Amino acid sequence: MAIFIVLLGPPGVGKGTQAKILAQAKNLAHISSGDLFRENIKNQTELGKHAKLFIDKGELVPDDVTIDMIRERLSRPDCKPGAILDGFPRTPVQADALEKMLAEFNGQVNVVPYITAPESIVVGRISGRWTCRSNGHIFHQMFNPPKADGICDIDGSELYQREDDKVETVTIRIRVYLEQTIPLVDYYRKTGKLVEINGAQAVEQVSRDLCLAVNN
Ligand code: AP5
Ligand code: MG
Numbered sequence: 001m002a003i004f005i006v007l008l009g010p011p012g013v014g015k016g017t018q019a020k021i022l023a024q025a026k027n028l029a030h031i032s033s034g035d036l037f038r039e040n041i042k043n044q045t046e047l048g049k050h051a052k053l054f055i056d057k058g059e060l061v062p063d064d065v066t067i068d069m070i071r072e073r074l075s076r077p078d079c080k081p082g083a084i085l086d087g088f089p090r091t092p093v094q095a096d097a098l099e100k101m102l103a104e105f106n107g108q109v110n111v112v113p114y115i116t117a118p119e120s121i122v123v124g125r126i127s128g129r130w131t132c133r134s135n136g137h138i139f140h141q142m143f144n145p146p147k148a149d150g151i152c153d154i155d156g157s158e159l160y161q162r163e164d165d166k167v168e169t170v171t172i173r174i175r176v177y178l179e180q181t182i183p184l185v186d187y188y189r190k191t192g193k194l195v196e197i198n199g200a201q202a203v204e205q206v207s208r209d210l211c212l213a214v215n216n
Helices: 015-026 033-042 046-055 063-074 092-104 119-127 167-181 183-191 203-215
Strands: 003-007 029-032 082-086 109-116 129-132 138-140 194-198
Touching: 003 015, 015 029, 015 082, 015 109, 015 138, 015 203, 029 033, 029 063, 033 046, 033 063, 033 082, 046 063, 063 092, 092 109, 092 183, 109 183, 109 203, 119 129, 119 167, 167 183, 183 194, 194 203
Parallel strands: 003 082, 003 109, 029 082, 109 194
Antiparallel strands: 129 138
């Protein structure tokens, strides 16, 4: 049966960083809703133009648009064995929709690692982040610097700072997270699938804890 892992946690805690490592280790697809939106914005699709209106303000893209985008992504063949979901679901409506979608694909959410860290740490991580233009690879000027300034180690493409990583927008993203996504912690705790992970550790240690959590 397919394996679906939902990564929960505040902006900047390291969901994308860990999802990439875990997806490779477990040979599963990595589905990042934020990366999918950014891809659409880069390609100037209708979806991208619509999503940008919300993302630039630090708000959530409406549920219906987001759910349709994820449904399409989940239907692709690379998701047959399962996927790491990074940034989706983010509201109870999205979580309910995910249950229904996975049932269609003969799957279910197996485990929900909830990565936490104090706000001061996540803000520091976001402010030093550099993201690769082609494939969303993630670097940090202090904690994970690229070998050459401004160039992705993995695919050689340009590194950029996300539009929504401005301090004012980050403050809104954190507030939106607390208001709209935190209810999912209880939602998944009740299912017995939630596992808390201390995200305030080095990348390698978080990965080890995460591996243990998903393999149990
Ligand atoms: P999204 O792209 O999902 O952003 P986010 O949730 O705010 O999370 P981030 O990507 O900022 O952080 P992360 O946890 O992935 O951390 P990362 O690994 O990069 O969403 C963006 C926007 O899209 C939303 O605001 C919303 O508008 C829209 N959207 C997306 N999904 C949606 C949905 N489902 N519904 C509606 N709207 C949606 O790490 C951060 C930095 O820290 C990096 O520099 C990294 O190198 C560094 N780092 C990582 N781990 C460590 C560590 N352990 N130690 C030191 N440094 C570390
Ligand atoms: Mg991310």
